[in-house]
Amino acid sequence: MNYTYDGTFFGFLSAVFDGWQDGVNQIEEIMPQEESSLFGDTVHTITDDRKAYRILQALQQQCGGKTSHFLYYAFLAEMPHREIWLLRYLRLAFQYRQEFLYHLSDEPLWTVRQWARKTGNERHSLLGLLRFQELPTGLLYSRLKPTCCVVPLMAPHFVRRLHHEEWMIHDAGRHMGVYYDRHHAVIVEVPAAAPSVAISTDEAAMQRLWKQYYRTIAIEARRNENLRRQFMPKKYWPYLIELNPSGIAGDNKTGKR
Numbered sequence: 001m002n003y004t005y006d007g008t009f010f011g012f013l014s015a016v017f018d019g020w021q022d023g024v025n026q027i028e029e030i031m032p033q034e035e036s037s038l039f040g041d042t043v044h045t046i047t048d049d050r051k052a053y054r055i056l057q058a059l060q061q062q063c064g065g066k067t068s069h070f071l072y073y074a075f076l077a078e079m080p081h082r083e084i085w086l087l088r089y090l091r092l093a094f095q096y097r098q099e100f101l102y103h104l105s106d107e108p109l110w111t112v113r114q115w116a117r118k119t120g121n122e123r124h125s126l127l128g129l130l131r132f133q134e135l136p137t138g139l140l141y142s143r144l145k146p147t148c149c150v151v152p153l154m155a156p157h158f159v160r161r162l163h164h165e166e167w168m169i170h171d172a173g174r175h176m177g178v179y180y181d182r183h184h185a186v187i188v189e190v191p192a193a194a195p196s197v198a199i200s201t202d203e204a205a206m207q208r209l210w211k212q213y214y215r216t217i218a219i220e221a222r223r224n225e226n227l228r229r230q231f232m233p234k235k236y237w238p239y240l241i242e243l244n245p246s247g248i249a250g251d252n253k254t255g256k257r
Contacts, residue, residue: 002042004033009075012083013052015045016090030083059090062097073116076149085111123150127157129232131241132167134203140167141197144239151178155185207241214242 005011088108170177
């Protein structure tokens with residue numbers, strides 16, 4: 001039996017829950033709805049938060065909190081065929097229970113942990129590289145294009161750090177973002193053809209000062225491009241104010257100075 005879902009983490013867990021009605025070992029495949037096959041029996045799963053929570057609670061109680069952490073972070077890595085690997089991971093987790101995390105020789109556990117590490121590393125990098133810019137309305141806006149779906153993971157950090165500000169982190173690659181209105185953070189959809197935004201007068205002045213400072217402190221004789229790319233991967237350069245000649249970080253398509 002094949003199960004389809006809406007592409008969300010809770011949708012995936014709902015599909016796993018429904019699959020247990022036939023026995024989890026009988027699930028042939030779980031896939032996003034848009035990737036469903038014309039062949040074989042397919043059931044579309046409606047996302048049900050209660051079903052998803054039951055899976056997570058059982059996983060935490062029987063296998064520990066780290067098991068759920070790895071599962072969620074690995075899902076957000078958005079690797080090919082992630083659903084079948086995560087399903088294998090869950091099967092082993094409920095088989096080994098408290099001993100599960102010690103079975104690193106089992107390929108599903110090793111693979112999921114590597115994916116989770118990839119997501120965690122990118123989140124850590126972007127927490128230091130993210131650049132907010134003030135818009136004329138006072139909104140603090142940041143645009144980026146991460147490899148993994150890390151924007152929801154970054155939001156709690158900025159809720160704590162900028163809890164008195166109104167801000168938005170925009171994932172341009174996935175056309176979504178997290179908006180915070182000084183009280184609540186919510187995930188929002190951003191149209192692919194959304195109009196470009198303008199920065200405030202004060203923000204433009206601060207960017208000029210920051211770029212001048214960045215150029216002034218640079219020591220050309222100590223320039224090390226390999227080390228620079230190690231700490232600031234080139235894929236993030238278009239979203240860094242100091243490396244972007246235009247007014248809004250992300251408008252420079254090449255990412256070159």
